[in-house]
Amino acid sequence: MNSESVLQQIxxxxxxRLGFIFQAIFIALFLFSIFYGQKxxxxxxxxxxxxxxxxxxxxxxxxxxxxxxxLRRFNNDPGLESAIDRLLEYFWIPPTSIDPxxxxxxxxxxxxxxxxxxxxxxxxxxxxxDDSRLRNIENLIEIGISLDQIYRVMRHxxxxxxxxxxLFLIYQAEALMPTVLQEAEALTDAIKAFSTGxxxxxGVGSLVAAxxxxxxxxxxxxxxxxxxxxxxxxxxxxxxKALGPGGNVGKPGEAVEKILDGGRIAAIVMVDAAxxxxxxxxxxxxxxxxxxxxxxxVDKFKIExxxxxxxxxxxxxxxxxxxxxxxxxxxxxxxxxxxxxxNRIKRLIREKTNVGDTLILVGVGNTIGIGQ
Amino acid sequence: xxxxxxIGFLIVFLLMAALITxxxxxxxxxxxxxxxxxxxxxxYYSMAGLMGLIMSTYTLSRVIRRRPLISTTLNYEVQTFLRxxxxxFSNTRGFANGDYVLGFGDKCPHCSTPMVILxxxxxxxxxxxx
Numbered sequence: 001m002n003s004e005s006v007l008q009q010i011x012x013x014x015x016x017r018l019g020f021i022f023q024a025i026f027i028a029l030f031l032f033s034i035f036y037g038q039k040x041x042x043x044x045x046x047x048x049x050x051x052x053x054x055x056x057x058x059x060x061x062x063x064x065x066x067x068x069x070x071l072r073r074f075n076n077d078p079g080l081e082s083a084i085d086r087l088l089e090y091f092w093i094p095p096t097s098i099d100p101x102x103x104x105x106x107x108x109x110x111x112x113x114x115x116x117x118x119x120x121x122x123x124x125x126x127x128x129x130d131d132s133r134l135r136n137i138e139n140l141i142e143i144g145i146s147l148d149q150i151y152r153v154m155r156h157x158x159x160x161x162x163x164x165x166x167l168f169l170i171y172q173a174e175a176l177m178p179t180v181l182q183e184a185e186a187l188t189d190a191i192k193a194f195s196t197g198x199x200x201x202x203g204v205g206s207l208v209a210a211x212x213x214x215x216x217x218x219x220x221x222x223x224x225x226x227x228x229x230x231x232x233x234x235x236x237x238x239x240x241k242a243l244g245p246g247g248n249v250g251k252p253g254e255a256v257e258k259i260l261d262g263g264r265i266a267a268i269v270m271v272d273a274a275x276x277x278x279x280x281x282x283x284x285x286x287x288x289x290x291x292x293x294x295x296x297x298v299d300k301f302k303i304e305x306x307x308x309x310x311x312x313x314x315x316x317x318x319x320x321x322x323x324x325x326x327x328x329x330x331x332x333x334x335x336x337x338x339x340x341x342x343n344r345i346k347r348l349i350r351e352k353t354n355v356g357d358t359l360i361l362v363g364v365g366n367t368i369g370i371g372q
Numbered sequence: 373x374x375x376x377x378x379i380g381f382l383i384v385f386l387l388m389a390a391l392i393t394x395x396x397x398x399x400x401x402x403x404x405x406x407x408x409x410x411x412x413x414x415x416y417y418s419m420a421g422l423m424g425l426i427m428s429t430y431t432l433s434r435v436i437r438r439r440p441l442i443s444t445t446l447n448y449e450v451q452t453f454l455r456x457x458x459x460x461f462s463n464t465r466g467f468a469n470g471d472y473v474l475g476f477g478d479k480c481p482h483c484s485t486p487m488v489i490l491x492x493x494x495x496x497x498x499x500x501x502x
Contacts, residue, residue, distance in 0.1 A: 196467070196469060197469070197470075198467065199473050210473070210474050211474075214474055244472065245473070329448070329450055329493065330491075330493050331494060332493045334493075335491050369492055370472060370474065371474040372474065
């Protein structure tokens with residue numbers, strides 16, 4: 001029987017037989033969708049979560065390897081891997097908020113203990129490393145901890161969803177995955193910058209402050225924080241930034257409290273990086289009022305409290321960038337933003353203060369790769 | 373997990389490849405039927421062929437796209453921009469370990485004064501280009 005005759009046979013059978021076949025297929029698909037539709041949907045969603053989870057795992061492993069490679073330059077001890085793994089699982093328990101009174105002080109205290117303990121651990125692993133490099137390694141380990149935590153949480157929901165086959169649990173994990181992946185990718189981008197000590201986008205505030213204080217005498221004002229007094233068109237400008245070029249954010253809250261306690265201040269100007277919304281340009285500069293500072297909120301609280309106590313106006317200038325830009329090596333667009341921010345600050349000082357006034361300029365952000 | 377994932381991918385890929393083959397065969401039958409005057413049968417076959425083709429290519433594209441194709445490591449160059457504050461000469465070179473913004477870099481070729489690093493920046497990454 002040749003192919004032509006087979007074709008003739010198929011085509012000669014009337015629409016009835018074909019109609020029957022289509023009806024049978026339709027009923028089979030209908031029954032499949034009733035009994036297995038949801039399971040198939042769950043299977044597809046679980047696969048999506050699994051793919052995302054594998055990517056996060058690869059990022060976490062890469063971060064761990066980068067930390068190990070960096071620390072092996074200072075310590076070739078066989079126990080280094082286990083020491084790093086111990087550090088990567090380091091956690092802190094936030095204080096109770098049942099009675100929120102005084103919670104900021106408690107958080108500050110716990111974070112200080114954590115920081116000191118962390119530095120001590122790192123010093124014992126790499127005793128010969130200089131302070132600036134030590135801060136970079138500390139930042140790198142923080143990235144490793146964040147990636148490890150993201151991986152563990154997402155794996156927990158993936159396995160729990162797989163175990164319970166709960167549609168809503170898996171649905172939530174799948175819905176969150178793109179945002180989580182974006183965050184994990186931003187952290188991965190930061191590894192290269194922190195391993196080599198390159199300036200990151202978050203350091204835009206520090207860079208603005210550094211440009212103002214360049215050439216002036218610097219004095220330490222609080223832990224990992226420096227200040228310098230400069231003159232600008234007849235005003236005294238007290239510039240504050242974290243101590244660079246190591247990966248520091250310093251303690252600007254404490255610094256502002258000390259300066260305000262010391263004398264009359266006409267205004268506080270804060271410069272920081274701000275997360276841009278989709279559609280906004282990298283390096284765009286915006287102006288407003290309030291304490292332009294991120295983090296857990298300890299420094300923000302201190303600055304706001306001090307400003308209220310001394311009735312000092314708080315002005316904010318931000319340079320917009322994405323999460324990935326904030327954590328990876330600075331882009332040229334951000335340097336353009338720095339120039340714009342400097343001009344805005346100069347205009348703001350001229351407009352809001354008088355000749356002879358003293359004001360504070362705080363450059364907020366991680367000062368890795370930025371001196372002063 | 374990766375091995376299990378590859379097997380699942382292979383099964384879906386083979387099923388969809390089979391469906392694409394069937395759909396193309398149905399479309400071929402539809403053309404033949406139409407040319408021989410069986411218009412109603414040709415309509416059935418073309419509907420089945422098109423539906424199968426759309427469903428299989430859609431599923432296949434979703435399965436393929438789900439696999440991570442984009443590298444998670446950014447591939448970019450980092451440049452250091454230096455300027456001599458005495459004579460104004462400026463230069464851009466690749467980043468070297470120990471460089472930091474507002475730190476001193478190489479000596480100025482014109483007046484031998486150490487140049488100041490004004491910027492350390494990255495060029496556009498491959499991922500961004502994509």
